[in-house]
Every structure is written in structure tokens, then in C-alpha cells.
Amino acid sequence: MTNHYNPFKENRTEQMKDLWKYYVPFSGLDSASKPLVVEGGRGSGKTMFFQCNSWRQKVLEYQKTNKPIVNILDNEDFVGIYYRVDTTFVSSMQEREEDNWSAIFETYLGICILKEILDLICILNNSMDLNESKLSEFSLTFSKKLNTDSTTDSIEKFKSDCNIFLDIVEDKINGSETLSNLRCINANRFITDLCIATKELLGKEDLLFKIFIDEYETLQEYQQRIINTLIKHSTLPVIINIGLRPKGMKTNKTISETETIEAPHDYELLSLGFDEKKYPEIIKSICQKRIVLGKEYGKIPETAPDDIEFYLGNYSIELELERISKSSKKPPHIEKLRSLIEDRAKEENCTNQEVETYCKTLCDDAPILNSRMHYALLCKKTQYTPTLKKIYDSYINYDEQYCDWIHNRKNGVIYLLCKEVKHEKMYYGFDVFSALSSNIVRYFLELCEQSFRIAFLNGYEWETQISPEMQTEAARYVSEYKVADIVRYEPYGKELRIFVQYLGQIFNKLHTAEDNTLGEPEPNHFNTKDLSLSDSSKKKIASAIMWNVLQEGETTKKKQSVLSPETVDYYLNKIYVPYFGISYRNQRKIFLSVDILDNLFDGNEESAKKGFTTFFKANPNSVEDSSTQLNFSDVGVEM
Numbered sequence: 077m078t079n080h081y082n083p084f085k086e087n088r089t090e091q092m093k094d095l096w097k098y099y100v101p102f103s104g105l106d107s108a109s110k111p112l113v114v115e116g117g118r119g120s121g122k123t124m125f126f127q128c129n130s131w132r133q134k135v136l137e138y139q140k141t142n143k144p145i146v147n148i149l150d151n152e153d154f155v156g157i158y159y160r161v162d163t164t165f166v167s168s169m170q171e172r173e174e175d176n177w178s179a180i181f182e183t184y185l186g187i188c189i190l191k192e193i194l195d196l197i198c199i200l201n202n203s204m205d206l207n208e209s210k211l212s213e214f215s216l217t218f219s220k221k222l223n224t225d226s227t228t229d230s231i232e233k234f235k236s237d238c239n240i241f242l243d244i245v246e247d248k249i250n251g252s253e254t255l256s257n258l259r260c261i262n263a264n265r266f267i268t269d270l271c272i273a274t275k276e277l278l279g280k281e282d283l284l285f286k287i288f289i290d291e292y293e294t295l296q297e298y299q300q301r302i303i304n305t306l307i308k309h310s311t312l313p314v315i316i317n318i319g320l321r322p323k324g325m326k327t328n329k330t331i332s333e334t335e336t337i338e339a340p341h342d343y344e345l346l347s348l349g350f351d352e353k354k355y356p357e358i359i360k361s362i363c364q365k366r367i368v369l370g371k372e373y374g375k376i377p378e379t380a381p382d383d384i385e386f387y388l389g390n391y392s393i394e395l396e397l398e399r400i401s402k403s404s405k406k407p408p409h410i411e412k413l414r415s416l417i418e419d420r421a422k423e424e425n426c427t428n429q430e431v432e433t434y435c436k437t438l439c440d441d442a443p444i445l446n447s448r449m450h451y452a453l454l455c456k457k458t459q460y461t462p463t464l465k466k467i468y469d470s471y472i473n474y475d476e477q478y479c480d481w482i483h484n485r486k487n488g489v490i491y492l493l494c495k496e497v498k499h500e501k502m503y504y505g506f507d508v509f510s511a512l513s514s515n516i517v518r519y520f521l522e523l524c525e526q527s528f529r530i531a532f533l534n535g536y537e538w539e540t541q542i543s544p545e546m547q548t549e550a551a552r553y554v555s556e557y558k559v560a561d562i563v564r565y566e567p568y569g570k571e572l573r574i575f576v577q578y579l580g581q582i583f584n585k586l587h588t589a590e591d592n593t594l595g596e597p598e599p600n601h602f603n604t605k606d607l608s609l610s611d612s613s614k615k616k617i618a619s620a621i622m623w624n625v626l627q628e629g630e631t632t633k634k635k636q637s638v639l640s641p642e643t644v645d646y647y648l649n650k651i652y653v654p655y656f657g658i659s660y661r662n663q664r665k666i667f668l669s670v671d672i673l674d675n676l677f678d679g680n681e682e683s684a685k686k687g688f689t690t691f692f693k694a695n696p697n698s699v700e701d702s703s704t705q706l707n708f709s710d711v712g713v714e715m
Contacts, residue, residue, distance in 0.1 A: 080532045081375035083366035084525035096137040097369055099128040100361045111307045112317040113339065115324070116348030117624030119518025122319040123160070125348065126288035130158035131196050146203040154284040154315075157192045159185075163294040168249045170296060175248070178331075180255070181299050182263035183222075184245050189267050189287060190218065191238050193274055198231055206277065214277050221266060223257050264306055271314045286315045293324025293622060304337045305330040322628075323618040355515045356506075360384060362517060363524065380538040384506060384524065389541050391505035393445075396490060396544075401444050404497035413439045413451040420454060420464050434464050438471060446471070448489050449481060455591040487661065488587070488597030494657065495588040503654045504547035511660040512551060514627060514650045519554070526550035548654075555654035565623040568616050571679035572625050575616070578676055578684040579648060580656035582691055586666070587658050598659035599666050601647040603631055608670045616677045617646070624649055669694070 086098075116122045127133055134152060138145050148155075166184075169177040201211070212229040219226040219234050222241055228234050244258045267287070275283035289303060306316045308330050328336045339345045363384035370376035381387070414435050421431040438450045450467060462470075470478035494501045503512060513520035527550040531542045559580075562573040579602075586592075586599050609617070620626040627647045650660045668676075668691065675687025 081370055081373075082525060082528045082532070083370040083376065084363070084521050084528060094136060094140065095124060095128050096133045098362070098365055099124060099133075100358060100365065109312060109315070111310045111315055111343040112346050113307075113325075113343045114317065114319045114346045114348060115322055116319075117321055117516055117622075117627075119516045119521075120348040121517050122348060123290055126156070126158050126290050126317075126319055129286070130156035130288060131192075132158065135199060144203060146200060149200075149278060149280050149283065154286045155196070157189055157285060157287045159188050159192070159287065159289050161289065161291040161294050163291065165246075165249070166295060166299060169299075176260070178298055178302060179260040180245060180248060182302055183258065183260045184242070185302070186261050186263045186266040186270075187222070187238055187241050187245075190270060191235065193270060194231055194235050194238065197274065197277065198235070200278065201231070204278070210277055214273055217273070218270060221261060221269075222259055224259060225257060263302065264309055267306075268311070268314050275313060284313050284315065286317055288317050288319065290319045292318040292320040293326075295326075297326045300326055301329050301331055304328065305332070305335075308335065308337050308342055321622045322624070323622045356510050359510065359513075359517060359520050362521070377538050387542050388504070388506040388509060388524075388527070388547065389544075391502075391508045393486060393490065396502050397443070397445055397493075399502065399544075400490075400493050400497055400499045403499040407444060407448070407493065408496050409448050409451045409492075410439060413447060413454075416451065416454050417464060424464055426464065430464075434468055438464075438468060442471070444493065445486060445489055446482075448493055449485050449594070452485065452489065452492070452592060452594045453481065456593050458593075460595075485594040485597060487659065487663075488592070488594040491587040491598070491657070491659065492590070492592060492594075496590070500548065500552075501654070501657045502544055502548045503551035503660070504544040508660060509547070509551070512555075512650045512653065514624070514647075516624060516651075519558075519651050522554050523547075523550060526553050551654040555652055558649075558651045559655050562623075562625060565619070565625070568619045568679075571616055571677055572620050572623070574679060574681055574684045575620070575676045576625060576648070576652060578688045580652060580658065582666070582688060583648070583658045584656045585692070596664045598661055598663040600650075600653060600659055601645050601662060601665045602668045603645050603665055604668050604673055605670055606643050610670070610674055613670070613673050613677050666691075666695075 114122050114125060131148065134148050134156070135145055137143075138148060166181065169181050169184075197206070197211075197214075200206070211231055215231055215234040216226070216229045219228040219237060223237070226237070228237050241258050244252075244256045248255055271285040274285075275281060292300065292303060295303065303316070303318060304327070307318070310316045328338065330337065337343060360383065364382045367376060367380065367382050367384070371378055371380070417434050417439060418431060421434065426434070439447050442450065450471075453462060453467060454464075466477075469475075470481070491501060493499070503509075509520060509523045513523060527542050527547050528536070530546045530550050530553075534546065536542065536546075559573075559576065562576055563569045565572055583600050586596075617626065621628055625648075627649060629645045629647060631643060631645045645665055647662065653660050672687045672691050672694075675683045675690065678684065678687075
């Protein structure tokens with residue numbers, strides 16, 4: 077047995093050998109007669125959702141658990157056919173206008189589905205001993221649909237022919253003038269006839285086929301219209317389902333110019349990764365399966381708890397304050413607070429005894445959190461600034477007013493203290509990791525993977541909690557490489573990388589300004605005048621949402637009329653917040669004008685700096701000094 081087995085190391089579907097062992101079912105697949113549009117960002121679970129409901133994973137599960145494969149036809153509600161878009165292949169079907177690429181794509185798609193069904197028939201034939209005459213008839217009938225001169229009458233030969241047909245399509249993409257002997261087909265008719273014939277061949281009249289098309293967003297618009305047509309005209313026994321990223325549907329039109337697909341009339345929309353109430357339980361179940369598997373493999377002690385929350389614990393503001401207090405013998409705000417109290421005491425005509433009492437109680441003897449909050453309350457004199465006597469009376473009585481101040485400001489105070497005593501903001505605990513992952517399962521698994529990796533390097537053994545410091549190191553590591561990764565997000569990677577850098581810096585400045593009164597604490601999302609956005613900014617926002625750089629939500633706490641043009645709130649993905657040292661809590665948002673957003677999205681660092689500077693000029697009370705900035709070199713990114 078080894079104590080260094082990391083059950084979270086495999087966090088991509090492509091890395092997992094037996095997917096079904098890792099799978100935690102999602103609700104929503106019970107819509108038997110209507111297509112599903114499964115929407116979710118990278119790592120949200122779309123691919124695992126599709127593959128674990130496809131026949132290949134079902135067969136693997138039955139084989140590994142010693143169940144008769146033929147029972148799949150009776151025990152499962154449907155036969156799942158999985159097709160993942162070959163982006164390089166389908167994106168090449170566009171070069172010469174004189175070619176009918178729509179027909180070629182439909183033919184290509186039909187062949188891909190056919191290959192999956194032929195493989196299924198071959199596997200089932202080993203268990204069912206299907207009628208040879210019917211197999212021959214099936215092969216000959218469908219081979220002639222693709223080549224009218226075909227004499228292929230065996231499944232194995234037909235499988236070989238399909239590979240030749242795909243070679244012909246590839247030749248066409250590469251410049252061949254003809255499709256040789258390949259006949260173009262109508263995908264809807266071909267796939268429907270194929271599935272009907274398959275259930276008759278297998279002797280299962282009630283058999284339902286669900287076709288899962290993954291990475292739909294990478295299809296060209298005309299190809300999406302073909303798939304949309306299949307969705308529109310899905311009829312039993314064939315149901316078309318697609319998986320895509322947010323904003324991945326370029327068009328809702330079908331082949332017909334007058335026809336569109338809309339939810340819920342034509343399909344059910346199933347969003348993965350955005351149900352905040354269910355998400356913690358989902359990731360707990362996923363992690364539990366991984367730990368249990370580790371025990372089955374003999375790589376994790378049997379006595380180790382299965383609950384990931386045991387290993388991560390939960391965030392404690394008291395613990396972080398304890399660490400902050402140890403970072404500095406005398407926080408720099410103490411002297412400033414004493415001076416501020418003395419200045420305010422003169423204005424309020426306080427006696428020397430009162431001044432000394434206020435300084436001792438509110439400053440010298442107060443816990444670091446309270447004294448820093450007192451400084452924030454007094455920092456700017458406005459009509460809302462409480463008097464020294466009010467703060468003093470509220471503090472010693474811990475009245476309702478003081479409880480409100482603490483409740484609304486204590487988390488924001490942490491960011492001020494961290495900056496001032498040069499303490500790295502801590503990000504640890506199941507609750508924090510859940511928030512940082514922004515409801516994306518893969519991000520949570522990556523945070524766990526790095527936490528255990530760092531823990532093992534420091535002599536960690538199972539059955540104990542991973543220290544907050546190690547978790548914080550893991551969170552920063554994941555956050556930094558996620559920020560660095562943005563530059564590779566096509567087609568606007570560079571623009572999005574610069575945008576995130578300067579948006580994060582804006583939030584950081586708002587979190588850590590010394591004279592912050594914490595009236596608007598912990599900003600990490602924004603809104604804008606959506607209707608006035610330039611086409612360029614709209615495209616980049618859509619790309620940011622598709623790549624999960626931003627997540628959108630219904631606007632909250634409007635300060636203007638119901639007719640306000642700000643209709644959407646845009647949330648910076650929380651996985652980036654440890655890099656910027658900002659809050660993962662959705663407390664406050666800022667307003668970014670269209671001009672500032674255009675600057676931030678320009679893709680030029682000078683323009684982004686201008687947007688950064690313009691924001692603080694337009695909001696002069698936000699911070700006094702906005703000159704200090706982070707550098708791209710902080711994460712080793714080459715622009």
C-alpha cells in the first residue's frame with residue numbers, strides 16, 4: 077500500500093479508463109421522447125454524461141461486473157450512440173464554394189453514426205447469435221445506400237467499407253474533384269432508417285436510440301443548422317441530443333429558412349454545473365467514488381474517511397485572523413487609527429480622558445479585525461460616518477448596529493489586513509474550494525489534486541486534514557495556471573487574457589484601498605449597458621462565457637429604473653480569484669461603461685491600461701492610488 081496515491085489526478089474524461097466507475101448520474105435524462113441540449117463549460121461533465129450513457133461504457137460496465145452483455149437491451153432504457161465532433165475534419169468542409177459541403181457533411185455524419193451501430197451489432201452478435209441471413213440483408217441494404225454498386229453482405233466487410241468512405245470524404249476535403257463511388261445521403265432519413273432496421277435485426281421493437289453529439293459549438297454554422305434540423309424532426313425511435321458550451325449555438329435556424337428550434341417546444345435545456353444548491357452534494361459524491369475506488373485498488377487505507385469535506389475542512393475567519401496577527405507585531409493601521417481618533421476627537425470636542433479611552437478601547441485593546449474596521453468606519457468623513465462616541469458605545473455594548481457593521485464588513489476587512497501586513501490571503505476549505513470551482517466539477521477536482529500533491533510532498537498521511545496553508549498553495553497554483561491558460565482560448569485568447577488581467581486588477585484595487593470604508597465590499601462581478609455594446613465586445617463577451625472565463629447571471633440589486641439597460645451581471649470565474657487576491661463571494665458588483673469595456677477588450681495592453689485608469693477617474697472615491705499594477709510576468713505568460 078502507498079500513501080501517495082492521488083485519487084484526483086485523473087480529472088479529464090479522456091484520461092479515465094473505466095468512466096462508468098467514476099460516474100455520478102445527473103438528473104434530467106428521463107426525457108425519453110424529447111431531444112436534450114446539454115449546456116456546460118469545460119469540465120462541467122458533459123462528455124462524461126454522454127459517454128457514460130453510451131453503449132460502449134454500458135458494455136464495459138457489464139463486462140467488468142460479469143453481467144451478460146445482451147441484457148443491456150432489456151435493462152437499459154435506451155441505446156446511447158456517442159459522437160464527438162472531429163473539429164479539424166468538419167472545419168475543413170468549407171474551402172470551395174462549388175462543392176455541396178452540406179450534403180458531404182450529412183453523409184459524413186451518417187457514416188460516423190453507422191460505424192458506431194455496426195460495432196454494437198458485432199458485439200451483440202457474439203452473445204445473441206443473430207440470424208446470418210438478416211445480417212447479410214442488413215449489410216447489403218445499407219451499403220447500397222452509400223454505394224449503389226455495392227455487393228457487401230457482411231458486417232465485418234461493411235465496417236471496412238465505412239473506413240474507405242471516410243477516406244473518400246477526406247480526399248474530397250484535400251482537393252479531389254469527385255467523391256468516387258460514394259453516394260451522398262440525407263442524414264435524417266438515413267439515421268432513422270438505420271435505427272429502425274437495427275431494432276428489427278435485434279428483435280427489440282421497443283428499442284430507443286439516443287444519439288449524443290458532443291462539442292456541437294465547434295461546428296460551422298451551416299453544420300449546426302443540419303444538426304438543428306435533426307433535432308427539430310427527432311421522432312421515435314431516434315432522439316438527437318447535443319452537448320455544447322454556453323453561447324455555443326451560433327444559430328437556432330434549421331435548413332429551412334423559415335424554421336427554428338426553441339426550448340421547450342423542440343428540446344429540453346439541461347444546464348450542468350449551475351445549480352448552486354445541488355452542486356456541493358454532487359462533488360462530494362464524485363470525490364467519494366474516487367476515494368472508495370482507491371481503497372478497492374488497495375492504494376488508500378480502508379480506515380480513511382470517504383468524505384472530501386473531512387480532508388479540506390471549512391474556512392474559518394478566526395483561523396485566518398490568527399495567522400494575520402502572527403504576521404505582524406503591530407499592524408500599520410494602529411498608529412493611523414490613533415491619529416484619526418485624535419483628529420476626530422478635536423472635531424467632536426472630546427475631553428483628554430475620552431480621547432485616551434477611545435484610543436485604548438477602539439484601537440490598542442481591540443482585536444485586529446475590530447480595530448481595522450474602526451479605522452475603515454472613520455476613514456472618510458461623510459454624512460454616514462458614525463461619531464467616535466457612537467462607535468465606542470456600540471462596540472462596548474456590541475449592540476445591533478455593531479453586529480451589522482461586523483456582519484457586513486468582516487470579510488472585506490480581511491483583504492485590507494492581508495495587504496497591509498503582507499500576509500497571503502488564504503483560500504482553503506471545502507466551502508471555499510466549492511466556490512472557487514464556479515460549479516465546474518473539473519476545477520474542483522484540480523484543486524483537490526494539487527492539495528493532495530502538495531500535502532504528499534510534505535509528508536502527509538491519510539486520515540488527517542490537509543493544512544490550510546497547503547490548500548492555499550494549491551489554490552494559488554491552480555489559479556495561476558488557469559489565468560495563464562486563457563491566452564490559448566480561441567479565437568480571442570489574447571484579448572481575454574488582457575481583459576481578465578486588468579479586470580482582476582480593478583477588483584484588487586477596490587478590495588485593498590487603504591481608505592476603503594467597506595461600504596461596497598468585495599466586488600468581483602460587473603454589469604454594463606448591454607444594448608450599447610459594440611459588436612466586437614459582444615463577440616468577446618460571448619467567447620468569454622463559452623470558455624467559462626465569465627459566467628452570466630440575472631442582474632441583482634438594480635439602482636436604476638426597471639427599464640435599466642443593464643440586464644445581465646457578468647461574474648469573473650472564481651477560479652481566478654486567488655491569483656488576484658480577491659473575494660470568491662458574490663457580494664458587490666461594479667458598473668463598467670461601454671467605453672471602458674471596449675478598452676479592456678481591445679487586445680492591446682496600452683488600451684487596457686487606459687480602461688483601468690479611466691475607471692478610477694470615473695470613480696475617484698474608489699481608491700486614492702491606482703498606480704500599482706500586476707504584471708503578466710507574474711504567471712510567466714508571454715503575450
